Amino acid sequence: xxxxxxxxxxxxxxGHRRVSPEHxxxxxxxxxxxxxxxxxxxTSVAGSLSRxxxxxxxxxxxxxxxxxxxxxxxxxxxxxAATLAIEHRLNLLTAELLAAAQVHRAxxxxxxxxxxxxxxxLFEELGLTLTVV
Amino acid sequence: MHRTNIYLTDEQVExxxxxxxxxxxxxxxxxxxxxxxxxxxxxxxxxxxxxxxxELGERWDExxxxxxxxxxxxxxxx
Numbered sequence: 144x145x146x147x148x149x150x151x152x153x154x155x156x157x158g159h160r161r162v163s164p165e166h167x168x169x170x171x172x173x174x175x176x177x178x179x180x181x182x183x184x185x186t187s188v189a190g191s192l193s194r195x196x197x198x199x200x201x202x203x204x205x206x207x208x209x210x211x212x213x214x215x216x217x218x219x220x221x222x223x224a225a226t227l228a229i230e231h232r233l234n235l236l237t238a239e240l241l242a243a244a245q246v247h248r249a250x251x252x253x254x255x256x257x258x259x260x261x262x263x264x265l266f267e268e269l270g271l272t273l274t275v276v
Numbered sequence: 277m278h279r280t281n282i283y284l285t286d287e288q289v290e291x292x293x294x295x296x297x298x299x300x301x302x303x304x305x306x307x308x309x310x311x312x313x314x315x316x317x318x319x320x321x322x323x324x325x326x327x328x329x330x331e332l333g334e335r336w337d338e339x340x341x342x343x344x345x346x347x348x349x350x351x352x353x354x
Contacts, residue, residue: 150336157321157329178350182332182340191339194328203329209319235349256337259352 144249146170146215146240148257149179151276156203156210166250170213172243174236179204215243231265244271252276 145162147155152171154160162169171179182188183204189197207214217224223242227233233241237259244251250272258275266273284292295306332339344350 150333150340153329153333157326159330174350178340178344182343185343188332188339188343189328191335192328192331194324194331196322196325196328199322199325200328200332203321203325210321234351234353236352254336256341256354257352258354260354 144168144170144213144215144247146172146243146247146249146251147175147212148253149175149182150254150257151252152176152179152207152212153204155212156207158211161211168213169211170215170243170247170249171207172215172236172239173217174239176204176207176214178236215247220246231261237262237265241265241269241271245269250274 145166145168147160147169149171151160152175155162155169155171160169180201183197183201186197189200203210217239220239220242223246224235224238227241227245228235228238231238231241240251243249244266251266252274253276255275258273263273265271292303292306296302299306344352
């Protein structure tokens, strides 16, 4: 499994970012998926696009598995996320991301702007793989 | 449902049976889940929708970059 942030997840949805079967599936966390859906629901975002198709974009993002993107089940991460949040003083998005990588032994791929200040150190400390593109 | 025969190595059968035991299910169910996970149905997208997503991706920082910075649960502490 490879976990992508919200920015990269949309590239997965339209087939512009693929994961080979031996490294797959392509996934994102529930928090990142929520951020994507919220962005697409915000009329100031979709309305700013020159080829705005807000409803159709939202339809695609709302059925991620139909377009090759898995959303990691947050219920499987609850205990791990809570433990990480307490140990490292993390917010929900960060705790969920680290827990997802830990529980699923997944590589995490993020855009540079989506890398938290403390994340590289945390990933290294926890023995997790982080790739920044 | 379709019935099918496939060839697997001894080691693959062991791993398949171990997964079925862990999940409290059977070989067929494990294999169906793996197919659904790794070979999802392919849906063709309207080129207009693809173009809209491409544009959103290019303008992501401008349109979405700081959207969640006031949300303590969803922000990324830069």
